[in-house]
Amino acid sequence: MPKGLVRVDKERCKGCGLCVNACPFGVLTITSELNRYGYLVAGATAPEKCTGCGMCAQMCPDAAIEVYRVVKEAV
Amino acid sequence: MPKGLVRVDKERCKGCGLCVNACPFGVLTITSELNRYGYLVAGATAPEKCTGCGMCAQMCPDAAIEVYRVVKEAV
Amino acid sequence: METGVIFAGFGGQGILLAGKILARAAMEKGFEVTWLPSYGPEMRGGTANCTVVIADEPVGSPIVGSPQVLVAMNGPSFARFLPRVAPGGAVIANSSLILERQERPDVRVVWAPMNEIAQELGEPRCANMVGLGAAVKALGILPLAAVIAAMEEELGARGREKLVEVNRQALYRGFAWATEAR
Amino acid sequence: METGVIFAGFGGQGILLAGKILARAAMEKGFEVTWLPSYGPEMRGGTANCTVVIADEPVGSPIVGSPQVLVAMNGPSFARFLPRVAPGGAVIANSSLILERQERPDVRVVWAPMNEIAQELGEPRCANMVGLGAAVKALGILPLAAVIAAMEEELGARGREKLVEVNRQALYRGFAWATEAR
Amino acid sequence: MKVLMRGNEATAEAAIRAGCRCYFCYPITPQGELVEYMARHLPRHGGVFLQAESEVAAINMVYGAAAAGVRTMTSSSSPGISLKMEGISYLAGARLPAVIVNVMRAGPGLGNIAPAQGDYFQATKGGGHGDYRLIVLAPSTAQEAAELVMLAFDLSDRYRVPAMILADGMLGQMMEPVELPEPIPPEKIPEKPWALTGARGRPPNVVSSFDLDPYRFREVLRALWQTYREIEKNEVRWEEYQVEDAELLLVAYGTMGRICRTVVRKARKEGLRVGLFRPITLWPFPYEPLRRLAEKIPVILTVELSAGQMWEDVRLAVEGRAKTPFYGELGGVVPTPEEILSEVKKHVRD
Amino acid sequence: MKVLMRGNEATAEAAIRAGCRCYFCYPITPQGELVEYMARHLPRHGGVFLQAESEVAAINMVYGAAAAGVRTMTSSSSPGISLKMEGISYLAGARLPAVIVNVMRAGPGLGNIAPAQGDYFQATKGGGHGDYRLIVLAPSTAQEAAELVMLAFDLSDRYRVPAMILADGMLGQMMEPVELPEPIPPEKIPEKPWALTGARGRPPNVVSSFDLDPYRFREVLRALWQTYREIEKNEVRWEEYQVEDAELLLVAYGTMGRICRTVVRKARKEGLRVGLFRPITLWPFPYEPLRRLAEKIPVILTVELSAGQMWEDVRLAVEGRAKTPFYGELGGVVPTPEEILSEVKKHVRD
Amino acid sequence: MSVTEVKVPAGYVPVYTKPKSLSDARFTYCPGCHHGIFTRLVAEAIDELGIQERTVGIAPVGCAVFLSDFFRCDFVQAAHGRACAVATGIKRANPDLIVFSYQGDGDLAAIGTAETVHAANRGENITVIFVNNQIYGMTGGEMAPTTLPGMRTVTTPEGRDVRTTGYPLRVSEMLAQLDGPSYITRQAVFDVRHVQMARKAIIKAFKNQIEGKGFSLVEIVAACPTNIRISPVEGNRWVAEQTLKYFPLGDLKVRD
Amino acid sequence: MSVTEVKVPAGYVPVYTKPKSLSDARFTYCPGCHHGIFTRLVAEAIDELGIQERTVGIAPVGCAVFLSDFFRCDFVQAAHGRACAVATGIKRANPDLIVFSYQGDGDLAAIGTAETVHAANRGENITVIFVNNQIYGMTGGEMAPTTLPGMRTVTTPEGRDVRTTGYPLRVSEMLAQLDGPSYITRQAVFDVRHVQMARKAIIKAFKNQIEGKGFSLVEIVAACPTNIRISPVEGNRWVAEQTLKYFPLGDLKVRD
Numbered sequence A, B: 001m002p003k004g005l006v007r008v009d010k011e012r013c014k015g016c017g018l019c020v021n022a023c024p025f026g027v028l029t030i031t032s033e034l035n036r037y038g039y040l041v042a043g044a045t046a047p048e049k050c051t052g053c054g055m056c057a058q059m060c061p062d063a064a065i066e067v068y069r070v071v072k073e074a075v
Numbered sequence C, D: 001m002e003t004g005v006i007f008a009g010f011g012g013q014g015i016l017l018a019g020k021i022l023a024r025a026a027m028e029k030g031f032e033v034t035w036l037p038s039y040g041p042e043m044r045g046g047t048a049n050c051t052v053v054i055a056d057e058p059v060g061s062p063i064v065g066s067p068q069v070l071v072a073m074n075g076p077s078f079a080r081f082l083p084r085v086a087p088g089g090a091v092i093a094n095s096s097l098i099l100e101r102q103e104r105p106d107v108r109v110v111w112a113p114m115n116e117i118a119q120e121l122g123e124p125r126c127a128n129m130v131g132l133g134a135a136v137k138a139l140g141i142l143p144l145a146a147v148i149a150a151m152e153e154e155l156g157a158r159g160r161e162k163l164v165e166v167n168r169q170a171l172y173r174g175f176a177w178a179t180e181a182r
Numbered sequence E, F: 001m002k003v004l005m006r007g008n009e010a011t012a013e014a015a016i017r018a019g020c021r022c023y024f025c026y027p028i029t030p031q032g033e034l035v036e037y038m039a040r041h042l043p044r045h046g047g048v049f050l051q052a053e054s055e056v057a058a059i060n061m062v063y064g065a066a067a068a069g070v071r072t073m074t075s076s077s078s079p080g081i082s083l084k085m086e087g088i089s090y091l092a093g094a095r096l097p098a099v100i101v102n103v104m105r106a107g108p109g110l111g112n113i114a115p116a117q118g119d120y121f122q123a124t125k126g127g128g129h130g131d132y133r134l135i136v137l138a139p140s141t142a143q144e145a146a147e148l149v150m151l152a153f154d155l156s157d158r159y160r161v162p163a164m165i166l167a168d169g170m171l172g173q174m175m176e177p178v179e180l181p182e183p184i185p186p187e188k189i190p191e192k193p194w195a196l197t198g199a200r201g202r203p204p205n206v207v208s209s210f211d212l213d214p215y216r217f218r219e220v221l222r223a224l225w226q227t228y229r230e231i232e233k234n235e236v237r238w239e240e241y242q243v244e245d246a247e248l249l250l251v252a253y254g255t256m257g258r259i260c261r262t263v264v265r266k267a268r269k270e271g272l273r274v275g276l277f278r279p280i281t282l283w284p285f286p287y288e289p290l291r292r293l294a295e296k297i298p299v300i301l302t303v304e305l306s307a308g309q310m311w312e313d314v315r316l317a318v319e320g321r322a323k324t325p326f327y328g329e330l331g332g333v334v335p336t337p338e339e340i341l342s343e344v345k346k347h348v349r350d
Numbered sequence G, H: 001m002s003v004t005e006v007k008v009p010a011g012y013v014p015v016y017t018k019p020k021s022l023s024d025a026r027f028t029y030c031p032g033c034h035h036g037i038f039t040r041l042v043a044e045a046i047d048e049l050g051i052q053e054r055t056v057g058i059a060p061v062g063c064a065v066f067l068s069d070f071f072r073c074d075f076v077q078a079a080h081g082r083a084c085a086v087a088t089g090i091k092r093a094n095p096d097l098i099v100f101s102y103q104g105d106g107d108l109a110a111i112g113t114a115e116t117v118h119a120a121n122r123g124e125n126i127t128v129i130f131v132n133n134q135i136y137g138m139t140g141g142e143m144a145p146t147t148l149p150g151m152r153t154v155t156t157p158e159g160r161d162v163r164t165t166g167y168p169l170r171v172s173e174m175l176a177q178l179d180g181p182s183y184i185t186r187q188a189v190f191d192v193r194h195v196q197m198a199r200k201a202i203i204k205a206f207k208n209q210i211e212g213k214g215f216s217l218v219e220i221v222a223a224c225p226t227n228i229r230i231s232p233v234e235g236n237r238w239v240a241e242q243t244l245k246y247f248p249l250g251d252l253k254v255r256d
């Protein structure tokens, strides 16, 4: 399973693309999915590449992103 | 005749004493003369000492002083 | 004669422009006319609408309780304005975006796939002209040519001559759609 | 009973204080009283005056058209206020500074050399108390003792206890002067 | 030739044609297009467009430009106009001509940007301190806005009294065809011998509202009030519509005036004898003409986008001669003709 | 025990006794002693005295302190009050209690520092934008100033409506004996659950006058106007003096009210049946009681230090039932009782 | 299936979630507006310092006027430009509260100049977030005191002419001259690294207040894509390439 | 015989007489007030540059409110603090005029902060005479932003407490930070030498305007003997010994 996992709150997202731009691994893209406010929202189209670095979330102007990371094997 | 001559406009003067203080030669003092506004006015009580340097006039906050100087002998 | 037309939709859909073109066309044809936009920050991102009144005597109220024609380009505005349409009036509804398809017995609703048609024409932004073209038919007081001329003037003023042709197509398509719609 | 007293003179002459002492004395004696100063920049350098009203019912107007008593400590104020003094009223005039000595048949003018007297007492600034002392006599509704007490309180409040004695002398001198004046 | 224009744009263009050469502003909705229009066009006419750091600065720049003898204007909307109150009082006190445009929005406070008429008292009774008046003109169409702006500059110069255009967000934002008035040729603009142009070959001019001596200042103000009386005599303007046989008279100004026009039409269609009285000058208010109508019309219904401000002037005019009910909306809500008509029906024939 | 105090000082001391703990000011004549008194005494009571950089800043500091739930006050004089108009409109819109003191001077513009009553409209009709009202109290003696300041804080808290003390330079500057009211114990000051005290154990509080939606904002304002109606019902205050048999009624407020008291006495001495009606609350104005008197008194003479402002409210109350002449002075001139009396004689028995 | 319906399988722990002190209300800013980032960073600072229950925010007039909807703490909406005066009133009335204002460049640097300068000079113990986007955003894109030379706005259709409207006003440099302020810094958020620095600065600005150090101001250079008419991603570049020329980043005053 | 009835015998020529651009009206300042010296120096500058017929002065609200009575040139009385905005209006309306404002420290540095900063930042081509007497003179001696620490005033009865009211505001240093101004200097008049320097500075400030160089401001540190309750002569000493500690003299910005 991938190190990281990212979730986009569809209704908060405005499709600005800053996360797409911020992600070093090309995990995110603007999808063709319209939300209730008429915005095309972002989504993890290459989730397997996600490291959980959180850069996308730190860049998101709409606090629409949640990032998770896999717990390291018993340390 | 003295090198300089100083005239105080009695009604402008408010007797602040700044001219007295500024004169290097003790020409001026605050006299016991009241003007129409109730101020004791300044006057040249030692006119013979006046050099016409103009310092008193430059210091006067009420533009009450005129200074004259004797014309030098035919130059 | 005094008719009210309301255009409504999302911010970016060219709602105000469509209304303005109609108003200009009516003015050029010698009608009295007013154009009243919704304005301010609520437009940004949110919804936009405008009201056009066409009359043969000086227009009193620029706001209209019950419009003769409604052009609804998205779901929220369709739901919001449908109840206000005058009995016997018409609604041009954008079937591309409106999902809940209510009807009203006393009102004729023309369902037009404005976005699809615009896509076909290769210019998504001209969906509003499809709606306007249809509205012109439903209104039936202005020749389409006058509206086309007004459109050209408005786009010209904005230095968007390039878009004139495709918008003309869109007006024709909308007009035709409303003509054939049963 | 309602009597008005006006004190008037140059800025630095202690006009307002004199009036205030009179007002306080009257208050302590149970009268209704108001004290109204002229105020603002025109006081600075220029002239000052204040109006004291003493009455046995609540005072209405703190301004007085025609005062019973006028204390004029310089020429300009003597000239300005003399015409307003009530017929049968009295004027305490400072002969030290007032040169044009007008009179009025229907008004008693007491000429008091306030500055000279103050000089004699060795405190030029107490000329105002000479005037007040004379006014108390002319007014005839307050005991001098009450005024002296009020003076002590006012000077005390200003931390000027040292000056109390000489000001008391000045009040006596003024009172006496007005008593003997013919 | 008619052009399709917003009320804001018609106002701006008319100001330029009236010879306004100094315009100072601070942005605020719903008068943004006025600012924008001036920014684009005034410089082309050799005029000064300057965005000030605040409304307070803007009105004081107007004060300076007016003192220099130039036709000058500022515009804003309700909260911004409140900030100009001291400056407006100074203009009035110093007898400086200037035009102030208030495109009203809903208050109090920040409120919102929807149309309202809540600043009537502020404009007509003096929102600033002291006894002064502004000439207050209330347009109901873009066309009338253009004409009243021209008039405002003329009256302001003639009487040396600042003038205010009292509009609202609806008029400012809406577009309609406008026949623009002819520009005033510079030589037609009155000379201003009192203006500050440099004391060359004449004694110095002083522009001021200051006089420390109450008796002298009283004379200044008596002269000012003399002028106000003249204005009350000469400049009252209003419109009557279908009043002859009216049983109920609507009184409304600005955009509510035009909306009530539609109400009258609809009412007449239903056989209701309703008329309209629309004050055009809010100060001087048309007390006399309204009083005359009150002699014969039993019900006088005031309609405003406020809690009832012009209503007081209506009652001062009517003085009990007729019933004077009131219908108002608050918060930026604009009633439709239908809503007003149903209100009318409550009062007519009962 | 009575103390000899200026009106300005009595006002300041009463504010402290009313529990005012934040006072923000900017210097201006003729209210200087109020500022000075607060600077000397408020800190001793653990209160905050802060001289702001301007009147605009001062009223917005009041806005902040009021939002925090503290009893707060500012004071100024006419030009400075004009600068507070936006802030006052915000206070009213955000439903914040606060007390504003206006020690009026002569305007418009810079005018001078002599007593005047030219800000009546500004205070009572809303000099700021939008539909709002202030509770306006007009003291005529230093004693009454002290009492009305206490009342102002109470009413302002109770109704969440800002209150204004409308005085003038004469009352501010003059001294008279004052029996100071007892201080209000802190626990007697009402709780303010809406205040900004930190959202601990409760949902966040928001203080605002902003609502972009006209329909929602309309509801807010309807509630506000509901409160105003209550105030009009409960809080009207006035004084009547020798009105029973009066043939002529003087109407005057503040210092003109007390001066007219003397006029009544002088008139009665001369056998003239003159009475006095003195509004104490200028808003809400005592329309009803005055209307009742207008039923039986033929001449109602309004006397103001203005061109005729309260006069309009008097005429709104009288509505033609009696003659309503006016006598006013401008520019800071204060008429003597004798001058007013001769004016009275023009109207009585003719 | 919608990418947003991603479930979180066992074994994953949150790295980043929406700050507690933010409500669930959507931001009203335009897509990609930097305002959203600052708003979020302020919330993160409040969370980090655990001061949500004693914080009072001051919403300006500007695109941030809706701020009180976004936060879960007490809020007051201030008149345009007067936030620093309102903050002074609140803080003086109740020094236990943590008071911050959030102001645009029209609000703080134009109409609010006097209130800002004097609150700073008094050293009021408050925190000011100053959003310098070189434009009047909410009113539709008029010139701000900070507008760049030659930049086209609604009120400078030919571009800002420095001869008639002056040069961009560097408020932070000006305030740093005063004795009052304890911390004045300029930050940006055009990339993640700068977001992290801006976050630290905001936290420090609040810490200063908690420690009673006095006036702290964080200027954040931002882009207004809507009014500059560029995309959000271009907006980031705009800040990095155009704006920083006139508004260099870094601390302008730090008193410790 | 009165010393003032001195006749001027033949053989004497005038060295100093009252400036032509001054009227015959007496100044309304208190005895020994430095205002009188500045007022005279401005008149001397106008005479020296021969601009009396194209000069418009702006009187503030403050002890200089009567200025228009003293001068023989056009004048306007401005609202308190707004002189720089009024000056902007006049100069923009008629650039041929020479426009100067004369403002106190309450007027310019408190209520007028925004107008001053922005006129300076725009580089308005005007001349500003700024009288820093560390007090509100006309209203009776309240604290000004420039009041010295510990200094007793009507509103700081215990002396100015810098913890609650801040340090003296150095307006000139602040304005010197801006790109707009061309000349900012601080002068004094507590002795003849400084009077002469101040005179030069005022002349330069007017010259700059004539040459279109833009915003020039001359701050003059002054004493208000009346409100400090000292004699005029002590007033000079007060400036030299107390005030200059916080307000060092000299040019703060000179652009050529």
Ligand SMILES: Cc1ncc(C[n+]2csc(CCOP(=O)(O)OP(=O)(O)O)c2C)c(N)n1
Binding pocket: E026, E027, E028, E029, E055, E079, E080, E083, G061, G062, G063, G064, G080, G103, G104, G105, G106, G107, G108, G131, G133, G135, G136, G137, G138, G139, G144
């Ligand atoms: C007194 C007043 N003047 C003007 C306005 C209009 N107004 C609303 S927001 C704003 C400025 C917005 O610009 P800025 O402060 O930079 O904030 P931004 O929207 O750019 O974040 C203005 C002038 C107002 N509401 N009140």
Ligand SMILES: Cc1ncc(C[n+]2csc(CCOP(=O)(O)OP(=O)(O)O)c2C)c(N)n1
Binding pocket: F026, F027, F028, F029, F055, F079, F080, F083, H061, H062, H063, H064, H080, H103, H104, H105, H106, H107, H108, H131, H133, H135, H136, H137, H138, H139, H144
């Ligand atoms: C709007 C306004 N606020 C306040 C005042 C009262 N006022 C008159 S002069 C003055 C300040 C005087 O101080 P300063 O500017 O330093 O001039 P100075 O008298 O010291 O020369 C003030 C506050 C006013 N006239 N107008």
Ligand code: SF4
Binding pocket: A008, A012, A013, A014, A015, A016, A017, A018, A019, A020, A041, A042, A059, A060, A061, A062, A063, A064, A065, G032
């Ligand atoms: S940054 Fe946020 S708002 Fe922008 S696209 Fe990504 S998720 Fe959506």
Ligand code: SF4
Binding pocket: A004, A005, A006, A022, A023, A024, A025, A026, A027, A028, A049, A050, A051, A052, A053, A054, A055, A056, A057, A067
């Ligand atoms: S967490 Fe890091 S890797 Fe994962 S999507 Fe976000 S930016 Fe890309």
Ligand code: SF4
Binding pocket: B008, B012, B013, B014, B015, B016, B017, B018, B019, B020, B041, B042, B059, B060, B061, B062, B063, B064, B065, H032
């Ligand atoms: S300086 Fe001038 S005013 Fe002062 S005493 Fe000398 S002459 Fe008189």
Ligand code: SF4
Binding pocket: B004, B005, B006, B022, B023, B024, B025, B026, B027, B028, B049, B050, B051, B052, B053, B054, B055, B056, B057, B067
């Ligand atoms: S001119 Fe010089 S010497 Fe003569 S009095 Fe004046 S200062 Fe003294």
Ligand code: SF4
Binding pocket: G028, G029, G030, G033, G034, G035, G063, G133, G137, G138, G223, G224, G225, G226, G227
């Ligand atoms: S207008 Fe500009 S600043 Fe305002 S929200 Fe939109 S992008 Fe942000």
Ligand code: SF4
Binding pocket: H028, H029, H030, H033, H034, H035, H063, H133, H137, H138, H223, H224, H225, H226, H227
């Ligand atoms: S009060 Fe002070 S500043 Fe004003 S004139 Fe007197 S001495 Fe000069």
Ligand SMILES: [Mg+2]
Binding pocket: G104, G105, G106, G131, G132, G133, G134, G135, G136, G137, G144
């Ligand atoms: Mg901005």
Ligand SMILES: [Mg+2]
Binding pocket: H104, H105, H106, H131, H132, H133, H134, H135, H136, H137, H144
């Ligand atoms: Mg000063």
